[in-house]
Amino acid sequence: MEVERVQCLASGQLKELPAKFIRPAHERPENTKAVEGETVPVISLSLPHDLLVKQVAEAASEWGILLLTDHGISPTLIARLQELGQQFFNLPQKEKEVYANDPSTGRFEGYGTRMAKNLDEKVEWIDYYFHMMSPSSKVNYDMWPKNPASYREVTEEYNKEVLKLTDTVLGLLSEGLGLERKALKSSLGDDEKIETEMKINMYPPCPQPELALGVEPHTDMSALTVLVPNDVPGLQVWRQDHWVAVDFLQNTLLVHIGDQLEVLSNGKCRSVLHRSLVDKERMRMSWAVFVAPPHEAVIGPLPVLVNQENPPKYSTKTFAEFRHRKFNKLPQ
Ligand SMILES: O=C(O)CCC(=O)C(=O)O
Ligand SMILES: [Fe+2]
Numbered sequence: 001m002e003v004e005r006v007q008c009l010a011s012g013q014l015k016e017l018p019a020k021f022i023r024p025a026h027e028r029p030e031n032t033k034a035v036e037g038e039t040v041p042v043i044s045l046s047l048p049h050d051l052l053v054k055q056v057a058e059a060a061s062e063w064g065i066l067l068l069t070d071h072g073i074s075p076t077l078i079a080r081l082q083e084l085g086q087q088f089f090n091l092p093q094k095e096k097e098v099y100a101n102d103p104s105t106g107r108f109e110g111y112g113t114r115m116a117k118n119l120d121e122k123v124e125w126i127d128y129y130f131h132m133m134s135p136s137s138k139v140n141y142d143m144w145p146k147n148p149a150s151y152r153e154v155t156e157e158y159n160k161e162v163l164k165l166t167d168t169v170l171g172l173l174s175e176g177l178g179l180e181r182k183a184l185k186s187s188l189g190d191d192e193k194i195e196t197e198m199k200i201n202m203y204p205p206c207p208q209p210e211l212a213l214g215v216e217p218h219t220d221m222s223a224l225t226v227l228v229p230n231d232v233p234g235l236q237v238w239r240q241d242h243w244v245a246v247d248f249l250q251n252t253l254l255v256h257i258g259d260q261l262e263v264l265s266n267g268k269c270r271s272v273l274h275r276s277l278v279d280k281e282r283m284r285m286s287w288a289v290f291v292a293p294p295h296e297a298v299i300g301p302l303p304v305l306v307n308q309e310n311p312p313k314y315s316t317k318t319f320a321e322f323r324h325r326k327f328n329k330l331p332q
Contacts (some may be wrong), residue, residue: 003100003113006127006326008093010204020116020123027122028254029277030210034236034245042249045168046070051234057176058171064257065237065246068169071253073161076186078228080154080179081287087148088129089285099145101130109143125212127276133159133196133289150217159196162226162289166194169224171219176287177265179304187264187302188223188293195292197222203234203276203284214276214284221326222258222290229254233282238273260293263314266301295320 009018025031030142043066059066086280088096101110114123117303131143133155167185172182188194193319203214214234229235236274237247262271278284292300293306299314315332325332 064270221257223260
């Protein structure tokens, strides 16, 4: 089926936003502005170990998101990843359509655009590219862009780095919960099992950004999400009762706590509610890597964190069941 891409729409000198992108008043950025003066914690991985554990634990429980500096992933590698993503979205439309996904038939991987299921439904101002990244046994490389030619090599290298960083962050979070370094990682599945997915988000310039959303408020169902944005701001996180804008900081990685860590930690780590706004003049992009357990993994509050004073706050189920419920908006 022919899908109307937001990028094509945006390149057509639109003055007004088509109705399907106009959010109801209570969701509009113009009516739900971020507060000034609050900032997401920025944490350097080169801090002394005990201090680092403490800061990461605090950020995970109070914010559910942290910005990492001195994270060890080379700026050159990140810049290459970003260039390739941009190059893909600059390809002729026909070439991109070869990779079109079709969520209505369960084909989630590939090039995608949100589709309204009925006339009232609002859609997000975004085109994206989504694919599994690891373990390689579960990857269908036909779903990865073949152009630019170095996409696979660079993406695989980036994935390795993200897996190393994940190991570090999960270790710190485990220690912050008073557990052994390996506790969270082994619940999610060790290196051959843990899954990563890449989502390249592309938000074209939008004629009326105050009325639209790039991504609706949501929590990620992953364990962790590692995200690099380009320099166009837009990400906002919910804190207590208001939105806080996440500043763009050069050479910084964003780490979101996702639903699976909230469950495993029995609520000590918070899965952060977030949304993305769009810009009038500039294209915003972000590269999100979702780190998640395999579908068959059984995830529930870790028994060592549960006792009479701290009864389990979440039910235990397979990650497949969790996904099914989340996709279908069923209670967990
Ligand atoms: O673009 C962003 O900063 C956020 C994207 C996001 O939340 C997602 O892809 O899950
Ligand atoms: Fe997200």
